[in-house]
Amino acid sequence: MTIETPRGAMPWSPTLEEVAALAGVSSSTASRVINGSPRVTEQTVARVNEAIAKIGYVPNRAARNLARRRTQTVAMVIPERTADFFADPYFAEVIQGAAMHASSTDYSLTLLIESEKDPHKTQQYLRRGNVDGALVLSHHSASSSYGELARTLPIVFGVRPPGVFGDQIHVVDVDNVAVGALGTAHLIERGRRRVATITGPLDTSAGRERMEGWRDTLVAAGLEPGGCEEGDYTPTGGARAMRRLLDAGEPFDAVFIASAQMASGAVTVLKERAVRIPEEVAIATADNNVFSTSPSPALTTVDLHTEQKGAMMMATIVRLISGEQIGAETLVPIDLIERESTAV
Amino acid sequence: MTIETPRGAMPWSPTLEEVAALAGVSSSTASRVINGSPRVTEQTVARVNEAIAKIGYVPNRAARNLARRRTQTVAMVIPERTADFFADPYFAEVIQGAAMHASSTDYSLTLLIESEKDPHKTQQYLRRGNVDGALVLSHHSASSSYGELARTLPIVFGVRPPGVFGDQIHVVDVDNVAVGALGTAHLIERGRRRVATITGPLDTSAGRERMEGWRDTLVAAGLEPGGCEEGDYTPTGGARAMRRLLDAGEPFDAVFIASAQMASGAVTVLKERAVRIPEEVAIATADNNVFSTSPSPALTTVDLHTEQKGAMMMATIVRLISGEQIGAETLVPIDLIERESTAV
């Protein structure tokens, strides 16, 4: 058996006119019921819906978009793969969440990789009316240039872009200070008194804010902040930071590590040095993914609900596109998940 | 400053008629040069292109698609997130590769999550003319139902779907037998004589084939295959399999582990039991990602070129859509990357 429609053509599909004919109304009316217009009789609605069901009608997107002057598409802008960095399940989770939410809307999600060497290309694409809105997940300096774009195109950021922006900026993210605070507070509750930290990159606001949460919580508890080393969100970066912490000679009985991927590297080093977890050093981290569940002992972590974040980003952009007024910041909830690394 | 176009409308954008006017030709002709028709004078081509450049014309996708009866969209079908499983960088890499390649074509990539509880919904979507083709990455039993769909819609599979299919099936994948063979052969070359294996799920062809490659290579070398335990592609699954291997009491001096994610779990167990890598047990695995680079020692691995695979899938579907005749199978190249886990 072969494909019976001409190559490149869509398989035959019923048209609006056909449902209209079957329902005994004009296509204008059929269109109205499809679009949920209130100016139609219940009876007509029923007849049209019946016809739709009977012949399995599904609107032609291109025609609809052309008529509406919309694309019904939103772009998800993600950074080009950067070795270990992209390996972080974070992106996959956000994307998954956004895609799942998209499937419950009229929008389709298209993936846009922001090329390192030609970031301009992506913005061109966005600027040229290819999409009704964009979700941006890149967080390197380039994203500051989105400030301008955001004036003409609805944009939702997954991380706070660097630089100051007006109200036109919309961010969907966790409260990173709270993330650091929650993990650290738990460590204190478990009786730890010398809490060190391994931070994310300090040139990102997320990196700085989680560190701030760690420090503030210790200070508020009347404790002296322990050692502090910067990591880069990779396992090897986490391992290196842990070595520096250990080699500094300053004793500590707990560490808050800003990401699970770094934590998994740090755990390796602790084991190499025969430091017992949690007896000698308790660990709390952030990200509830394979990097916090698979080390042994499993790691206590702040669940960032990353998949939900993706869904929230999608929901937000849809509201934005339809003209709703939305606050500059939407907070993604966080939760502490206790596991063996802080047990007793 | 606010968004100046009416909400929901696309920003004003030049139209074909305008470039035609500017170039002093009809829009038919303008359209022809845009679409690279050979039936146009060089001179006209130049004039039209000039006009296009001058006013920054970019074709309206909806209008073009409506006229062509195409969608210029291909769907990437991925399984719904399944805990650790989705954490595998594999998906992210394939998606990244496909999206990057897509950006160099006229097609846009849209993400479709295949819901566990309602796999039918995805197929409905595909069947209804929403896309010109699909890339499918799911590999659970459900995918067998794609056999039918593949008769009416160009589909490229990233893994061989279960069941027998005709020539209408197109698969882009590595040669999994070769993957197992390459890793195992390297272990033998390094002087190992008792090579065990941790396989992928044996209800997948990839799982079985890599095991087959391992076994065949040993037999061909005149060696007795060592222990064989089944894993599930997760770190914890790999850890459990390694424990079983160790507990079985059958000695081995090397293991071929079918995925890096499993290998990272297995390495943890080896360390717990104070087994030295590579001195006592050498390890070779598959997947060149964070799970093979970040354990210490770093793991020798078969690079599956997963990102390239994504690009190849995209390239293949484009050719398929345009009616090219393509073989049932496209092989993604593989390479061995030597690292410390098999050094000396």
Next chain:
DNA sequence: CTGAAAGCGCTTACAG
């Protein structure tokens, strides 16, 4: 090689 015209399948004022 080029143009006038029809058509792709919807939506949406405009009348009634």
Next chain:
DNA sequence: CTGAAAGCGCTTACAG
């Protein structure tokens, strides 16, 4: 509440 008509911005036979 409903319909006839125009229009969304392209592509593509059909003539010439």
